Amino acid sequence: MEIRIENRGAGLSVRIDGVAGRERAVIDAIRRCRQTAWACPSGECLNIESIAERAEGGSVVLTLAARPDAGLDAAGIEQCLRYMLNAS
Numbered sequence: 001m002e003i004r005i006e007n008r009g010a011g012l013s014v015r016i017d018g019v020a021g022r023e024r025a026v027i028d029a030i031r032r033c034r035q036t037a038w039a040c041p042s043g044e045c046l047n048i049e050s051i052a053e054r055a056e057g058g059s060v061v062l063t064l065a066a067r068p069d070a071g072l073d074a075a076g077i078e079q080c081l082r083y084m085l086n087a088s
Helices: 023-035 074-084
Strands: 002-008 011-017 048-056 059-066
Touching: 002 074, 011 074, 023 048, 023 059, 023 074
Parallel strands: none
Antiparallel strands: 002 011, 011 059, 048 059
16 A cells, blocks of 8 residues: 655645555545544544545545644644554
8 A cells, every 4th residue: 555645735635556445445444534533643634624535446535625723744644544544
């Protein structure tokens, strides 16, 4: 599994490759992280206002928008994703 994150204005664009056949499970794990950010080591998920997601040829593509009073840290989001997806 490979995670690539790019800054997009006040939000982030995230691409998770190598998850063919598990796209729905990956998206569900990310939603859980946002709902229960206390379980995430960085807590960065608390700063997400909205998530747009789509499965694309064995990958998951996310567009994350920050809450108006917060920013999103790419390193913190990557840490959350790796924790929630049990990737290293």
